[in-house]
Amino acid sequence: MVKLKFSGILLILIIYFVILHTPSIAQVNDSLYDELDAPVDTAYFYKKLYNYSKNRKAAYFLYKSVFNPPKWVNATKKTKKKSKNDPLRKFENKIIRKIEVISLDPTGTSISDTSRHPHSVLQKTVNKIHIESRRRTILNYVLIKRNDSLDILLLKESERLLRSTGFIRDVRMELRAVSGTRDSVDIYIYSQDYWSIRPDIVASTSRVKYSVNDRNFLGFGHLFDLKVTDLLKESSPPILDGSYTVPSLGTSYVSPKFYYGTSEENNIRGIVINRPFYSPLTQWAGGLDLYSRVYTDSIRFTSDTIIKYFYRSFTTDFWAGYSANLRKGITVEERSTRLVSAVRFSRTRYPKVTPGTDQLKELFSGGELYLASLSFSARKYVTDKYIFKFGDVEDVPDGRKLTLTSGVEKRFTGSRFYVGIAGALGSYFENIGYLYSGIGFGAFVQNDKKTIGLIRTEFIYFSPLLKMNRWYLRNFIETRFIYGVNRASNEFLYLNTDDGIPGYREEIPKGSSRLTLTFQSVLFSPVEFLGFRFAPIVLAGYGLIGDYNQTVFGSKLYQTYGLGLLIKNELLVLNTFQITFAIYPILPQGGIDYRFNPVKLSEDRFRDFDISRPGIEPFQ
Template identity: 35%
Template sequence: MTQKYFYLFLFLWICFISYAQDNKTKTDSAAIGYKKIENYSKKNKFTKFVHKLIFKSTDVKPTHPDKVESIAKKHVIYENKIIRKITIKTLDPFGYSEIDTTKKPKRFSEKAGNAVHMKSRNFAIRNVLLLKQNQPYDSLLILETARLVRSQRFVRRVDITAELAGKNADSVDVTVVVLDSWSLIPNANITPNKATYELTERNFLGSGHLWDNQYQHDLNDKRRAFSTRYVVPNIKNTYIQTDLNYQIDLENNYSKSIRVERKFFSPFTRWAGGAFVENRLRKDSLPSSSFQYSLQTFKYNTIDLWAGHSFRIKSDEFNDRKNTNLVTTLRYYKVNYLKDIASEFDAVDFFSSESFWLTGIGLSSRKFVQDEYVFNFAIAEDIPIGKYYGITGGVQNKNFENRLYFGIKATLGNYFKWGYFSTNYEYGSFFKDKKNQQTAFVLQINYFTPLIELGKWKVRQFFKSDVILGSHRLESVGDRISINESNGINGFNDPKFLGTRKMLFSFQSQSYSPWQWAGFRFSPFLNYSLAFLADSKRDFSISSGYSKLGFGVIITNDYLVFNSFQISFAYYPRIPNQGENIFKSNTYKTSDFGYLDFEINKPKTVLYE
């Protein structure tokens, strides 16, 4: 019965997509990169045939072409002139405009909100800038700087302008105007059994630092839980992030960690690396050989070190504004278990100490396209497009034995006439005595349609799929995957329902309301998820699948740093060990649909969860 609902939903969704294709659509100039592939494919019939199977024609125009090109032309006239001065202006979130600096708050509510808001300090913005005084003006760095500033969670909008220092001058003055978001976020969740209180400040004292605190207590037996996290996102414009974290839950499971890391945050980044140290204790149930579950204690230390370097091998300047980089990385990962798990519950010693050397090499070509009405309302969003091809190799020492590891990855994404489409393919396996061990294959697809306008309303359709196929996996519950929560269907939670292969398909119809109340907009949505879980004894062909049908409202407010939150309700036909015809609330998160990025970071094994 579930499959019938799935195919019915899929048919209606395809019909809606067909309707969307009749509307005026938008694409992006990054198709130039794919144009080269198309031209190459015309050299013989076979490559031309393969190209038609995978790609649409690249004879399309960029999303918001006038807007994108006007932004580029605004900066190109100052190219290579020396930057004499950089002025930073930060504005409170209510009643101001980054474009029209003469606009002032008028209403009492706006003035009151600004009065209790601590505005971003200039150094918090200067830390993010890629441009420097007394250096040549580079329009590519200007556009990338604007994107990086927009990506800060305490920033709502940014505008970067330049003007000549004087008539016929060979230098320019740059002005960066930043409109803040409201950054203090309280949250509370009270049930008959426990109460949880959370307070997050994403711009602590205007510094751009994040401080998140959570307190929880059990209302029945007075147990307490607490967690705190402090993040310094950028130290003196080095883009080195420091993350301090401590948490202890109601069961006295705890984690203490520190992470210092500089990622490949931009296509212009040349050096990256990081260090992570953690001490963790957790308790979980494991089955014995007779399938009797017993609570076990896991206590271990983790050390994770990595470094990487990026070599620019191609830059397409203004027409494409996309860099192609060759990136090499090296990683050392070590886990040291301080307490052994009894062999009765871990016969293959899966939960044991290990050390792992990994190295990777990859080719990354990416840029960002501005679009609107994707995951936010009428706010510029930077959508990643491009491609990545990578190879990972390594040696693992575990249980006094060495194993080789090899993995490959390919990620592709672009705008087409029929929407934004991206895919990710990964394959990885350990090798010992010329035999495969713990092999995994991953296929991911993300898609959303062009914006559909229905009167004053706007609508998009989203689709996401995840396929994970494991083989030669170890006989341990630690080497199994589930369809629980973020690993499958939100709200679905059965820790004993595990497998080695799974397929997940998610659809969503998202509307964007033209009406607002007190700055809040209420946008209804409808989503459907279907998941299949299999193993050596339970194949996909005999599984009817597990599904969720959800509906709700996303509430957005441009002034708030968290941009949106939601009220949702979901119906589950059945959940193993829980029952049938189950209703739950607030099981949907906006992060359920996201982007596949083309960024290279530390080398790792194929994510199998």
């Protein structure tokens, strides 16, 4: 049994944080974007195809329906590298005379070339069906207002916030000096929508699940999600799971979410009202959750004791936080260095639990949680491309944070004290790549009982975009370790979670400690065929599960190896999709498993350095 000493853990975390406290200086060169965005010379192919089809009605109709050819004049256009000096600085502190919003359709348009228009029948039809983002929806995310003095940091934060909405693919803010004045500036916001509606149907012999997701409902930026499941062989009403989210009430960043579910896994109804620390400059944040849940499942307490249970619960969860500036100055680093204090109260009640065994009473006894946290945070963002998204601008978090959390949990079995500490830092170095590391410790301490806790570490790396002739390669490495201390008999770690092995589905092995390692390489190809661009993917994943009788290094090594292909065509409506194939050479029951499309590569795998509600380190 490993004995934890909190003072030792605290010392390790402080040393870790201090050693890597210095922020990175060498950052990614923006001039890379121009080079990557230079169009591939396919003009000859398109021109030959156009000349062939223009005098043939059927061929020309198909051509117009499928393709939106680039302008021949721009096909071999050379790009110039940007100056390292920020051209926006000359507009700093000028008075904003007006803010114009130009919203571009999701298909056949471009932020970098606003003269580009859709030509294919399919794209024009999609754009007509699509409801574009409303002007007020865009302005709700803009932190600068008319008649304000221009703050370049707020301008760049507004761009980032718009890209983070999920319904804006890209945004560019253009500053123009006002003719006849020296102290005024006009701002033009060019935003391109995503195609926001995602329908889906999943069928089996026993059920059919229909779902629709709209990330920009009626152009208001609201998120609407609905799933309806029809149990074909049962005379029961359809199962409903739905939610409706308003990302921001006006410019307040107060976001209410309503959700309703009737399925066994998600029989939950409630409302969440939240205002996060959406920007490094945000001072106040907080939230309130109110929801009820009905749940049926079974749980294993020992190797031969499995209990099927039912419960009904009600939860109230409130938190509030305040962020104060730690450093005086005008630089991004100085303005983004914050000291954040936050408090949280959470209460859960179980008015009905069946059967009423002592084990279930202890597990579902309800209780109250009181937490307070004090955090140091410094964050900014670096823009790059070709990381997790295929060519879209991405905001890479760059910063560090340290959080101390303590509090009391009151339960049926008595009160216990909680203490936790977590640190993280990440920087994007121009010639090395992106480095992120995190470490955390959390423990419940109760008189006359064993301390229950965990230790976790993680490391994430991705390389700079490596150029090989006209090919571009980016490599990724992720490793995570978690160790549980005196966890309950029904608490386990698995390999089939998001932090486990990619695509692994088995519930065995399970234990109290886990170590995973994942490699991934993406090769962005210059090959273009009929407007399609390709990015081959190679991945490998490894996982170890240990328990209190055997360390992770003494356990069986589970593995996966996979190949995939990212495919993108700007001339088509659904412009990015992926195909993957993986092999699992070691299974708990023996044998080898092959799977088609087991892995869905996420488009949002960054770890940010923002501060949220005080919480307990999760054992999962």
